[in-house]
Amino acid sequence: MRANAHPQNSNQLPPALPPSMFSYQAHALDEVKAQRLFAYLRDTLPWQQPSIQVFGKWHAIPRLQVYMGDADSAYEYSQQRFEPVPWVPELDAMRHRLNRTLGCHFNAVLINYYRHGLDCMGWHSDDEPELGPEPVIASLSLGALRKFKLRHKDSGEVTDLALTNGSLLLMKGQSQRCYAHSLPKQRRVTQGRINLTFRHIDSTLL
Ligand SMILES: O=C(O)CCC(=O)C(=O)O
Ligand SMILES: [Mn+2]
Numbered sequence: 056m057r058a059n060a061h062p063q064n065s066n067q068l069p070p071a072l073p074p075s076m077f078s079y080q081a082h083a084l085d086e087v088k089a090q091r092l093f094a095y096l097r098d099t100l101p102w103q104q105p106s107i108q109v110f111g112k113w114h115a116i117p118r119l120q121v122y123m124g125d126a127d128s129a130y131e132y133s134q135q136r137f138e139p140v141p142w143v144p145e146l147d148a149m150r151h152r153l154n155r156t157l158g159c160h161f162n163a164v165l166i167n168y169y170r171h172g173l174d175c176m177g178w179h180s181d182d183e184p185e186l187g188p189e190p191v192i193a194s195l196s197l198g199a200l201r202k203f204k205l206r207h208k209d210s211g212e213v214t215d216l217a218l219t220n221g222s223l224l225l226m227k228g229q230s231q232r233c234y235a236h237s238l239p240k241q242r243r244v245t246q247g248r249i250n251l252t253f254r255h256i257d258s259t260l261l
Contacts, residue, residue: 064081072205075227089221090197093197097168100121101121102120117175118174119170122139122166123163123164126139163255170247171247172201172243181252187257190254194218194226195251196221200218201238
């Protein structure tokens with residue numbers, strides 16, 4: 056796999072991705088601010104590496120993560136319950152800004168830190184019941200350029216995006232029902248990347 060996939064530098068997504076489900080802002084944060092936020096989060100957040108069960112065996116996830124949100128935004132996946140840590144002011148301000156500009160109700164953010172190209176995330180959809188039937192997910196990328204894959208569940212067609220430092224990918228509507236996504240290993244990538252997925256969690260649906 057090429058480490059230097061084409062950076063997704065324009066707001067125009069590949070035509071295979073329907074605008075009713077995906078939109079993209081290449082420069083939601085300017086590059087200097089994004090790099091500064093990356094270093095701040097990397098150096099200050101209480102990173103964890105939980106284990107999850109896959110086909111009956113326990114594995115430490117191949118990345119670090121922090122789940123942050125309002126007190127009532129507990130989240131479950133892979134049969135584990137994640138209680139949120141309280142907001143840090145920078146990210147609380149950011150979710151309020153996103154809520155205002157997008158008309159969303161984000162109350163939590165899952166933060167993943169890929170320390171280098173061997174950290175990754177397997178194929179999945181963000182379709183846990185507590186996200187509701189048509190979740191809006193705002194995915195902000197900071198740091199190293201990484202390839203993000205989307206696979207249409209019916210046709211099997213795979214679309215690659217190379218998510219740039221400071222970019223914001225929105226997934227909405229039927230996106231999680233129709234597509235799976237993943238962040239593959241890229242062994243030649245040596246720099247770290249942090250991804251923030253802002254979500255609205257309705258814990259009463261747990
Ligand atoms: O790192 C990414 O871009 C994707 C993260 C993701 O899919 C998730 O947190 O559910
Ligand atoms: Mn996801």
